[in-house]
Amino acid sequence: MKNKAITSRNEDFAQWYTDVVKAAKLADYTAVKGCIAIEPNGYAIWEKMQSILDNKFKELGHVNVQMPMLIPENLLRKEGELVQGFAPEVAWVTSGGSKLLDERLCIRPTSETLFCDYYSTHVKSYRDLPMLYNQWCNVLRWEKETRPFLRSREFLWQEGHTIHATKEEALEETKKIMDVYVWFHNHILAIPSITGIKTNKEKFAGAEFTLTNEALMYNGVCLQAGTSHYFGQKFSKAYDVKFSNKDNKEEYVYQTSWGTTTRMIGGLIMVHSDDYGLVLPPRIAPKQVVIIPIGSSDKVNLLVNDYKSKLDEAGIVSYVDDSVKSPGFKFAEAEVNGIPIRIEIGERDLENDNVVFVRRDTREKIIKNINDLDIVTYVKELLEFIQNDMYERAKKRRDELTFEAHNIEDFKSIISKTPGFIKADWCGNEECEVKLKEINGIKSRCILENEKCINGKCAICGKEAKHLVVWGIQY
């Protein structure tokens, strides 16, 4: 039965999204405009994301630090493009300890400035390099329209800031991290993505170039899901981050930064969830299995405990719902919360030596005879099946919603239905980007560097094309 608290996804996608977030108790609005409270179920997903990504960053030699949350105005203003990009959307602290401040401090919208300032006094020689720093923290951007996880004034993220002795090494870092983001989306979140380079108009303020990982939501809207920026020496010159190189000459460091945010939780929901609530890929689900006893006979309890302890031992995260609620209520709760596998152990089924498994993703019921069942092997297998099936379904949806446009009319026609990734040739001029934006806000998502143009003519102006670009409407 459809969950009554959840609007149908096909009827009103925006309302459906909000309903799923609320019903699964992931987050809620607060008394602070544009800022959310991330509730236990939502925060547990973020903790698992952090733990997986953090391990990966550390494997690659990164270490964590913590810079201040405030930035003095004069420090922010040192790099011109960054200021222009961020100044309109920062919050300013003007008094502290009951006194007006001599200089305003902004709450960090991103921390390039603070890292550069730190590096400028801590790097001396090429022997100190590379410095591969990352931090997990909150940032604030004064957004006008906000939506839980997708766009809120305050959000949580990780921001990596690295400096290197050579251009090659910094370029390699920029790409290496994008590989991590792509791996994380494909392998862990079961979200197939498209990767490419941002156009000059869409790149990070102050970057030489920005690599981006773009995901497609169920409704055909695009979501930027992780970016990795190459700065070259732009910031190191503005902030005077120098080192003496192997030839004993002073040189400015080569720099990168990269980040992913709690917005990925929004992406997870909009790619996988359905009218029954949250659906989570097993590898990111904080709880992978729920065991629900029906009745309380010894036979039931014995099997519940047996399965629970075996799953614990195998490192599969499960819990037993032995609360006083009715079985039907428990089923619905596990469903709305997106627990990948539900095991129902009931007195009546056990008379025939049967237990019931229910996959959350397909809601398929599978009856198994307990006598031929190795519970750990079976659950592991099923979790893998679910993970793979979810990826394949998301990929199928993405492929169905990937279009080609040869001219403006094509764009208009595609956008009039469910949109998606729109591949089209582009001449490289910003004017054409501006023109497309007038059509329902279509923006370039990324340049596909390794793919050839479709027919060599810009789909907007008809002039010679330089790049194949993916376009779309974004969150």
Add this chain to the structure above:
Amino acid sequence: MKNKAITSRNEDFAQWYTDVVKAAKLADYTAVKGCIAIEPNGYAIWEKMQSILDNKFKELGHVNVQMPMLIPENLLRKEGELVQGFAPEVAWVTSGGSKLLDERLCIRPTSETLFCDYYSTHVKSYRDLPMLYNQWCNVLRWEKETRPFLRSREFLWQEGHTIHATKEEALEETKKIMDVYVWFHNHILAIPSITGIKTNKEKFAGAEFTLTNEALMYNGVCLQAGTSHYFGQKFSKAYDVKFSNKDNKEEYVYQTSWGTTTRMIGGLIMVHSDDYGLVLPPRIAPKQVVIIPIGSSDKVNLLVNDYKSKLDEAGIVSYVDDSVKSPGFKFAEAEVNGIPIRIEIGERDLENDNVVFVRRDTREKIIKNINDLDIVTYVKELLEFIQNDMYERAKKRRDELTFEAHNIEDFKSIISKTPGFIKADWCGNEECEVKLKEINGIKSRCILENEKCINGKCAICGKEAKHLVVWGIQY
């Protein structure tokens, strides 16, 4: 040889502290006044603290959430005592997105207000209780004088906020968490502490009572190291957090809050470290063992790799320093960074089948024959010895610096030398606390509820005593 970058502890304790923090690369000052950058070595300690405490909180049924970092002024002002306590030391955001705000927002100095506001709309019935929420985050207090870790405007902490259906349950929670803090200090940080209840003057603004964990630094100055507050229904009445109880009657919830901060890193340093740099108890050291090869013969390399892989397998965190620096330089670096055990594997020692172990805490050299050595068993044992010895030494120091005062003259005399914990009877009047504060800022640390008064007369005014109190000078 003494580290030249570090002032002697007995000569100038304050400078020694700053030198150790700098030399071990734990933290540094930034362009933001009163805010520090926590560097990789310092942040790794915080990560280990977080991981151990977080597991413990979760074992006890707590879950993590994330509330906004900003608090609207009207929300902050709802509870009178809290405002009075914190309003003088908050930072105010007055503009965002280039516009003046209608209402100022303060950066959270603590989050009771936000949790109460959240709970007020999310609790309905006793079935929803208890709600055992915690968050790891940054907070800001506009301190005038700051010192790395001990007191900085921004710091990192965990703040637990729980609500309960009964007074008994909330009282139990308040105590249970204090037990966790005491266990963490004693068992993990090797810091013996004194626990008691704060006087009304010193308790948390708005609390009915505050339990505190008080540690004593090497120089005899006290450090508050974890507090747990019982609020009763004070906040729930101010913020209207009601539930319908088992008798179906409306009742206000019973509430607690509790926290520990990055200040514990400062405590660790000031209890254990020495003129050679940082000393870390093995259970909190991010890296427990360093292996330093001397020379690069096959025999050396073989043993280095053998030990490293065996320690890895046993879950002991070690690293090999095979950089190009000289052995002496590596020894000094491991020492200043507080690595608990250093293993030197050198060609010459190996001619006699010997390797050298050096304990960081005592700097004792231990020569071991490799033929009788089970490396894992030995290292485990040695780590335990170090942990216990560090605790015992800290306890001895604390006991030596624990005094009794029977009158004002005693206080003056004790404070004129190395101070410490000063036990003295107290009548319960705030006037006497104020009077003592005039003597070098002596403050009550806590009331020892389970200990009897010394002679029943207030050491300050001579009237009848109500409590035995520990007094001291604080950071």
